[in-house]
Amino acid sequence: MVAAPPGSYAGATTALAVLMLVIEFGMLQATLLRAQVRLYVAQSVVISVLAVVVAVGREVPELFGLAVFSVALKVVAVPLVMLRLLRRTDPEIAGSRAMGVASMVLLAVVVGAFGFFASARFGLVSPVLPTATLAVAVAIVLVSFVLMIVRRDVVSQAIGFFALENGVSLASLVVAAGLPLLLEVAFLFDLLVAVVVFAVLIRVHHEQSESLSTAGLTELQG
């Protein structure tokens, strides 16, 4: 079997989507608060670039607007809020892995692969992007769940949620590129509110337990 090349537009967009997934894998093992936030910023930059590529390649001008808003919020505002509110915390989150890096990556690969193959059965077709990007989006969503589960520190868990949102944004680019800009912007502002609340709660957590680890959160059971 010779796989025909997908065409440079499809190839480039899929490659960008896969790059987001690779960054997501990076989050599994980031050891510093700043590194974690930076990875998120990188992922957000990639999805903004992807939005621009789709806007140009498939002539969906609203996506320019989306890209601008997503840069303003995810690349500028979110990291700013996170880092500002967490200035006084310990920057080290290295010891929060529930398992070894290699097993974590293997687990994530398995989960991501499951997402890849499951999404092939959805029967969703995209007007603007190759279907494989949807598979990547589903994989990103699943891997961010892995991230939230295997990392036991509040920062990684929060970033896991934001990355989950990035995965959903990617999915929305794929199957719902026509979503009115107003709604997209509303989603983004919602995310910003969530980020502020996450940051506040991280601070509350830090004040209460003097660490970013969630290993001590075992009081409430049953």
Added chain:
Amino acid sequence: MTLPLPLIQALQVLIVAAAAPGINGVIARVEARLQGRRGPRVLQPYYDLGKLYCKETLAPHGASWVFLAAPLVAMTCYLTVPLLIPVLTAYALPLGDMGDILAGGIILAFASFMVAVAAAGTGSPYAQLGASRAKTFAAITEPVVLFVVFTVALVSGTDLPYAMAETVTTSAEQVVRPAHLLSAAALFMVILYETARIPVETHTGTNEFGMIEEARQFEHTGPYLALLRHGSAMKQLILFVIFLNIVVAPWGLAADAGLLAVVLAVIALLGKSVLLGGVIAVIDDSFAKLRLFKITEFVAAAFMLAVLAVITLYLGGG
């Protein structure tokens, strides 16, 4: 004027054997420059090898025949692989279809295996450490190479290196496809590991606990050590060639057997290798060496990229 094909083929082997230490010299030089030092001459590795080739041979007491055979076997392997891969030409040479890309991989792995066995046979703790570490990490890097090969095979519909190189050159679409980019990245990481570069090892010949490649040659002396050193350099150039001429940039290869084309191909090959060496030198200078336990993470990352490459390809995305 056209050259006979067997001559070109011999030239492939010769150019690899001859240029390999020079690439090391260039990398060392660039690295030194980036650090603000003058650095050794580019030709320094040749002088080193020359000196070693002239020295006497000592073998540890009780070392078996494998100890002495290993450098020769390894060298033979490194001389065989350039026959199979497109070093200079874009078309298959007479012996080029003797083995596919898997065969090339197996031969390289065999060389590394022999060196490890020889090191393990010496009874020296350093050499044994090096051997066992090399094999431990190879347990992950070998599958990476396999996955890269699978990707290559799925993309080109064949496992012949020449065909793959040809597929890449056909269109820009082949270059930007994600499977291709991912497998290239994975292969690059494996090359960093295999050539003992930062972030896996320091390549300066200093003896320390973290070493892998250096440690395996610890007990060899004289011409045998020279063979091993030379072999390592050749392995590096061979991996560069695989990376450049099959996966990333198979441009500048000779399209026919004309003398001019071949000469240009030699120049292109050296130019590309030096460029890649420069990139590696920059990496060497920008990152710190990983702790030994972190190397698993490094190769696991390469593994993940390779698996992703196969999966995206399988999904038809690319």
Added chain:
Amino acid sequence: MEAVLVALVTLPLLGAALSVLPGHSVAPVATVSVGVACFALTLVLVPAAAEGPVEFGFLRADAISVVFEIGTGFLYAMAAVYSVGYLRWERDRPDFARYSLLFFAGLNLFAWAMLSAALMNGLALLWIAVEITTVVSALLVALDGTRAGAEAAWKYVLLASAGLGVALLATIVIYSAGATVLGPSYDLAFAPLLAAGDALPETPVQLAFVLAVVGFGTKVGLFPVHTWLPDAHSEAPTPISAMLSGSLLAVSFYAVLRYYQVAAAALGDGFPRAVLLVFGMLSLLLAALYLVEQRNLKRLLAYSSVEHMGILAIGVSFGAPIALAGVLLHVLAHAAAKGSAFFGAGVLVHAYGSKDVGRIRGGLDRLPVSAPLFLLAVLALSAMPPFGLFRSEFQIVAGGLAETRHVPAVAMVALVALAFVGLSVATTRMLFLPGEAVTSRAEPSAWMVAPVVVGILALLVLGLHPPAPLVELITRGAAELGGVL
């Protein structure tokens, strides 16, 4: 009527704005008056919505949403009244001024988000409103500033947000399904989506529905994604616990209902009903088992919420008109009953300084007014006649039998009985077992008793003779839900 819709989504914001003004009495007065006004406004909507949907801009109130509005408005008003008394207990906090400000502002914002959610015309806007309810309520859960509160808030916000991430995926998928009929760019409003019905592609709608049930189900408290719920309910300040349990879960269930409508229109009844039945049964089973063992009073009530959400899901899965009417009535009755029960439990917990069921003894002696009221609330919660929950659960079971879903109906009755045992054993122990000699009666202020009385009266009305306009509204809502209209 349009003015009422606008007022419902602006008044609570006004209340929140007034709450941050300086002055001790401004915030409570503003909150109580806005809360009561909102409840009154939701009642004003009843006759109009029983005739047909009221729309204004991106706001829309049909019979289903008005039912949820009434429940939310009622709890908003009751919680506001209760809070006036509740905050007197917190007077000795060193940071009382800040606490009070955050509490009232947060309560108003929380109510605003929930009231808005049920009025949003469109699945995307609905998601946004539900997400806002999450973040606001998470802050309120952490308000007490205890270690356990921080833990509960973190678990809550993380799980609920992850769930809502999945729900967002559902929104996207349903959008792409709708795009095949309604063109590439539209706003996910309900009416066109429902009208598209049959023409929607099957697999994406199935996928979206399952994702929505799991995603919004996280906030509803459906098994197996209910785990945040007991933590958050037990650690939040009591008025917030009541609103979480009575309204927030219901509003999230409202979102599931909207997806159910679309899925039923596109796929027929079979698939969505089967999904809801599985989730509902598992939640009911889990809650019934936990209720028997639970030692923490507020967690006990939280698991009772899981139980009732399970009953709602099962009721929808039965699908008979009488069961659907029962579901909508259940939403109202549960809001009243759970609110009253939490308000009563708050008084008990404060009087004994402990949430441990084993430490609370002789409640009837120490709290001669609040304790009997709490008992009545728990009995109402356990669906005893003559309270509203009896009527609604009866209707649901009757609907199940009418649809010849005998096994689930019988299983539901058995599990509800088991839950009743758990709740009533704990309650009788707390209230009737003799405790230490009573030194002082600890009756709280009238502010904290009145909401419970009103709640129990409301339950009696719902159980004995629901007012005619409300019955019309519920009938219409059941018809909308059943896809008849």
